[in-house]
Amino acid sequence: MLRVVVLGAAAGGGVPQWNCGCPVCRKARSENPEVRSTQASIAVSADNEHWYLVNASPDLRQQLISTPQLYPGAGRLRHSPIAGVILTNGEVDAVAGLLSMREGSPFTLYAHERVLAILRSNSIFNVLGEQDVERCPIAVDVAFEPALPDGSPSGIEILPFAVPGKGAWYLEGKAHPEGGDAAGDTLGLRVLDKTSGRYFYFLAACARMTDDLKSRLSGAALVFFDGTVWRDDELIAQGLGTKTGQSMGHIAMSGEHGAIESLAGLDVGRKMFLHINNSNPALLSGSDERQALEQAGWRIPADGMEITL
Template sequence: MLCVVVLGAAAGGGVPQWNCGCPVCTKARGEAPDLQSTQASIAVSADGAHWFLVNASPDLRQQVTATPQLHPKRGELRHSPIAGVILTNGEIDAIAGLLSMREGSPFTIYAHQRVLAILKSNSVFDVLSEKNVKRQPIAVDHAFEPTLPDGSPSGIEVLPFEVPGKGAWYLEGKAHPAGKDGMGDTLGLRIAEKASGKYLYFLAACARVTDDLKSRLAGAPLVFFDGTVWRDDELIAAGLGNKTGQAMGHISMSGGHGAIESLAELAIGRKLFLHINNSNPALLKDSPERKAAERAGWQIPADGTEIEL
C-alpha cells in the first residue's frame, strides 16, 4: 500500500501570507479559517512506519507537529519516522524546511546535482552534518529506491523527470552554483510502491504541459499538479505583484493552455492541485473558479489529507 499525507498545499508564503490583505488571506484570518494552508509538501510511505518527504517547506515544523504519522515513536528520547527528503527544485519553499531538521536524527536528502550545489554553496545548510544527513544525487530519468536510515530498502521507487520550469528566483541574474546547464532545476516525480505497483505523480512546478508529460500522466491513478495561479496575469491584475505565472515558471489552472484543459482527456483517476498561491480565487469554495475546477474533476486538498493507493 502506498500511503500519502498532504502536509501543505499552498504556494510560497502559505495562506494567509504574513503581509497580505487580499480577499483570500483576509477570510483565512477571520470568517474562514479552513482556508489556512501551509506551503506545499507531501509525505509518502510504503509501510506506514517510515516516511519520505517530498520537499521541505518553511512550514515543516508546523506540518510535522500536525501529522501524527511523523511524530517520534512513543517512549523514544530521540526518534523520527522521517527517513529522507526528496527535493524537486531549489526554491525557498522547497528547501528552507531542511533547517528545521538539524537536531541530529539521520536521514538522506535526495536531489539533483544542481539543487545539491545550491545547498553546498550556502553554508547555513552545513548545520545538517553529513555524518547524519547524507546528500544523495539523483538523475533525470533514472529510477532509484530511497533507503531507510539503517540502509535497508524502503519499498518505494522514485523516477525523477524533467518538466518545463525555471531555476530558483533568488538566483536570477546570478551565476548558478552548478553552472549554466539548466536541466534538473525543475523535476517531476513518479513515486511507486514496488510490491503493489501503485503509483502517483508529483509536480509542484510546471510551466507548460508537453506531449511527453501527457504520455507520462495518462491513466495515472493519482496526480498532484501545480496549481499556483488561476490565470496567468493573476498577480498583476490583483495588484499583488508584477510577474505572470509563466514568468515564475508556473502554468495557470485555466485557459486554453492551462492545466485543466491540457490534462482533461488523460483518464487520470484523481487530480489534486497543490502549490496554490494566496491570490488564486479557486481557493474560495463558493467562487466560480472553484466550481469550474471541481466540474473538471480537480480537488484542492486541505492540509492533513490522507490518501491510500
Template sequence: MMRVVVLGAAAGGGVPQWNCGCEVCRASFADPALRRTQASIAVSADGVNWFLINASPDLRQQVIATPQLHPNEGALRHSPIAGVILTNGEVDAVAGLLSMREGSPFTIYAHAKVLAVLRANSIFNVLNEQVVRRQPIEIDRPFQPALPDGSPSGLEVTAFAVPGKAAWYLEGQTHPGGDAPDGDTLGLTITDKASGKTIHVLTACARVTDELKERLAGAALLMFDGTVWRDDELIAAGLSHKTGQAMGHIAMAGDEGAIAALGDLGIAQKLFVHINNSNQALLADTAERKAVDEAGWTIPHDGMEVTP
C-alpha cells in the first residue's frame, strides 16, 4: 500500500521566512502550528523504503521530525531513504542533498538538464558518485526506482513536462544543460505497482493545459503548486516586484487559477504544496482558506501522512 508523507509544504524560504515581517510570517513566528518547512515529499510502496520528491534545504530537520525516515534501531549507519527524485533545479529542491553526504547509498533521479546543473556546481561533489548514483530520467518514459541493493521498489514513476521555467539563479546565464525547452520543470506520476493507485506531484506549474487536465483526471491524489493565492500578491504586499507567473507558478484563485482549472476532474484528494509565506490561505480564519476548503482542497501541515 502506497504511503505519502508531506515533509514540508512551504515554498522557498519556508514559513516563517527568516527575514520577513508579513502578516503570515508574524503569525507563524508566534504560533508554531502555522510553521511550514520547505516543500519535500516522501513516498513508499512498503512503508519501509522511501523515496523523496525533492530535497529541501530543511531536509535534516524534516528527517528528524519524521519517524518513518529514522535509521533502523541497532544499525550504526542506515537510512530508509533509497532515492531522491528531483522535479527541478531550484535551491529549494536540491539544497537538501548536501545534508545527505555522509556515505549512505541512494540514487538521485533527475532530468539530464537538472543533473547538468548539479554537475556544474562542484559543491555537489561531496556526494560521491560511487555511493550516490545519478540517474537521468526521460520525459514520458516510465521507470521503476530501485532500492540500494538493486531490488524493485514497487513504484513506477513517469516524469512529464509542465509549463514552468529554469531556476531563478540561472536567469541571464548559459544553462549548463543546454537550450532544450523541456526538463527544468517536471511533474511526476507515481503508481503503486501492487494496487495500481496513482498520485501526481507538481510542486511548480505555470498554467493548466488541456493535456495536463487529461493526465490528472481521476487520480487518487494530487499534490499541486500552491505558491500564490493571486498572481500579483507579492507585488501588492510589497514583498517583491515579481508576479507568480514570472516565477513560473500558477495562482490558486482566478478564472485561470488552479482551483478553477482542476475543479471537475474526479480527483479523490487534492493538496496544495509549495505555498509561499505571502499566501493568506495558510491562515485558518481567512477568506482565502475558506475558499480553498470549500473547493475540496487541503492545506497540509508538515508531517501529514496521506494514503491514496
C-alpha cells in the first residue's frame, strides 16, 4: 500500500510568512496557531521503510525534524530513509531544500532535464556530490520506477506529465540554461502502487484546467491540487502584490473557471489543496471560503498528516 505524508501545504514563504502582516499571518502568530504551515512537499512510500520526497521545500530541515517516518533508523549512526527526491519544477519552493541534504547521505534526484540544467548552472548545488546524489533525468509522459538504495524496484511507478504553468520566476526575461521550449517546466505526477494498482495525483502548480487534465484525474483515489489563491486578483485586492494568480501560473480555487468548479463531479476519492498562499482566506477554518471549500468536498491538509491508499 502507498503511504503519503504531507510535509507542508503552504506556498512560498509558508504561513505565517516572515515579513507579512496580512490577516491570515497575524492570526497564525496568535490565536490560530493551527493555521501555520510549512512550504509544500510530500513524502511517499510503498514499504514504510524507504521514502521518496516530492519536491524539496525551503522548510525541508524543519519538516524532517517534525516527521518521525523520516528519522534515521534505530541504532544507525548515519542513516536516512529518504531514497530519492522527485522535482516537479525548478522554482525556489521546490529545489531550495536540496541544500539541506548535503551531509553525505546517498539518494537519487529525479527531475526533468530542464530542471537539472538549472541545478547544473548554479554551482551551489554542487554541494550534492555526485558520489552520493545521482541525478536522473525524467521525461514527460514516460513512466519510471524509482529504485531502492540497493538498486531493486521500489514498487512505485511515477508518471510525469505536462501541466499548464510557467517556468521559474527568477528566469523570467533570461535565457533558460537548457534552451528550447517550456515543456517540462511544470509537471504533474501520477504516483501508482504497482501491487494494488491504486494511485494519486500531485499538482503543486497548475495555471488552468484542460479536458485532458480532467480526464487524467478522474478515477484517482486522491488528488493534491494547486490551491495557491482563492480568487485570481487576491494579492492585488489585499494590497500584498501586483500579480494575479494566473500571471504567476496558478489557477484560483474559486470562480467560474476555478479548481473547485472545474473538478466538480469528477470521480475522485479525496481532494486536497496544497501550495496555499498566506493571502488565501480559505486557510482560516471559520471563514466563508473554508466552508465553501469543504462543502464542495475539498480539504486542506495539516503538516504531518499521513494518508494510506
